[in-house]
Amino acid sequence: MKNHYNIEWRKEKCINAFDCGKCLEVCPEAVFAIYAPNREEGIPPTEYIISPAMQYFCNGCGACLDVCPKDAIKLTPKVKAE
Amino acid sequence: MCKICTMHGGGKKWFEVKRHVEVKYAKEMGFEPWEKDHWHYVHQQYAQLAAQAGDAMADPALAENIRKLLTDMIFQIHPLTKDVTFTFPQGHGAQVLTRQELEGVIKLSGEPYLVECLCRKMINNASDRCCIPLGLHGETAEMFPSKNEKVERISVDEAIALTRQFNKDGRVHTLAGTPLPMAMAVCNCELPFCIALRPRVDMGFKYIIRSHWVAKVDVDKCSGCQECLSRCQFGAIQFQNSTERAIIDMWKCYGCGLCAETCPEKAIELLDRESLPALKDWW
Ligand code: SF4
Ligand code: SF4
Ligand code: SF4
Ligand code: SF4
Ligand code: SF4
Numbered sequence: 001m002k003n004h005y006n007i008e009w010r011k012e013k014c015i016n017a018f019d020c021g022k023c024l025e026v027c028p029e030a031v032f033a034i035y036a037p038n039r040e041e042g043i044p045p046t047e048y049i050i051s052p053a054m055q056y057f058c059n060g061c062g063a064c065l066d067v068c069p070k071d072a073i074k075l076t077p078k079v080k081a082e
Numbered sequence: 083m084c085k086i087c088t089m090h091g092g093g094k095k096w097f098e099v100k101r102h103v104e105v106k107y108a109k110e111m112g113f114e115p116w117e118k119d120h121w122h123y124v125h126q127q128y129a130q131l132a133a134q135a136g137d138a139m140a141d142p143a144l145a146e147n148i149r150k151l152l153t154d155m156i157f158q159i160h161p162l163t164k165d166v167t168f169t170f171p172q173g174h175g176a177q178v179l180t181r182q183e184l185e186g187v188i189k190l191s192g193e194p195y196l197v198e199c200l201c202r203k204m205i206n207n208a209s210d211r212c213c214i215p216l217g218l219h220g221e222t223a224e225m226f227p228s229k230n231e232k233v234e235r236i237s238v239d240e241a242i243a244l245t246r247q248f249n250k251d252g253r254v255h256t257l258a259g260t261p262l263p264m265a266m267a268v269c270n271c272e273l274p275f276c277i278a279l280r281p282r283v284d285m286g287f288k289y290i291i292r293s294h295w296v297a298k299v300d301v302d303k304c305s306g307c308q309e310c311l312s313r314c315q316f317g318a319i320q321f322q323n324s325t326e327r328a329i330i331d332m333w334k335c336y337g338c339g340l341c342a343e344t345c346p347e348k349a350i351e352l353l354d355r356e357s358l359p360a361l362k363d364w365w
Contacts, residue, residue, distance in 0.1 A: 024204075033125070
């Protein structure tokens, strides 16, 4: 079961991703990746992005949805063309 | 010879060449900016590249093209100039190593550091001090900004003790070019959270090549205890019920040696890949 879901991470809903990070911890397929888009040397970043980088491997287990306190992740099954 | 040794080894294995772990040589070659940019940007670039690669996987022809493109990038001969700039994964090819080989590299370098694995931080929000960057790679290390981030300089003995512990824990040892031919990024990886092993094993992107070894079970010695089964991260070992023996699919084996180390009967032998006509070009 691969390539079955589209995942959307909604920035405006997510609380500080770096301090929470629960979705990262629970995903059995290592789908998410967190990064700081604007980093400057020696200064802690203020903005973090969670990218569903490996959404190709999402198995639809729903663990990230259950654990997210802010309902920031949206899972949509891909419609298969067959 | 694997392709990294062929390109960079000059008759030796690429990680046995002294200058490939030397800070002085890396600086002379102008690799310092590459190292710094690597630590600084690799998260961001991984996230973006992985998303693209994932999308490409849905289209087999596109995936194949991207695989080719990336492999060329990773294994290109690096322009040895003072202004090498970092484009992930340019020059960042890697190889699976056995514990013994890794200990050799650590000794050769003599300058191990200990840092948090940036992959596990990034993918799993876990603080896992399992990466042992050597020389300039450790000197330039900049952690993903976490509250207790710390780059530690450790002794060779400590690094070797850690390596053995990681081996016990079932971690696969890998060594990456920073960039090739420098042999300074040592990691003790775990699927699926390693951002290098994952695209290789699950998506066919050849950032990491197999080790110089292939594991084989001696059926006369194997007692069928099944100890080795859970050691293989690559799904290469199966237990055959009818004969009550372990069998290894040599095509799936990455040659990490974890199974051989754990076998109480010493029934698993690591064969030199190049002595096996069928597998000598299977990296
Ligand atoms: S549904 Fe499960 S597999 Fe998919 S992203 Fe969420 S936790 Fe990961
Ligand atoms: S679990 Fe939800 S709130 Fe927490 S980091 Fe993930 S998306 Fe953000
Ligand atoms: S080598 Fe593997 S475990 Fe280490 S930081 Fe890189 S990807 Fe992570
Ligand atoms: S079969 Fe043994 S040597 Fe080969 S990849 Fe699995 S654990 Fe490593
Ligand atoms: S650990 Fe050794 S003896 Fe036990 S099943 Fe594996 S190969 Fe056989």
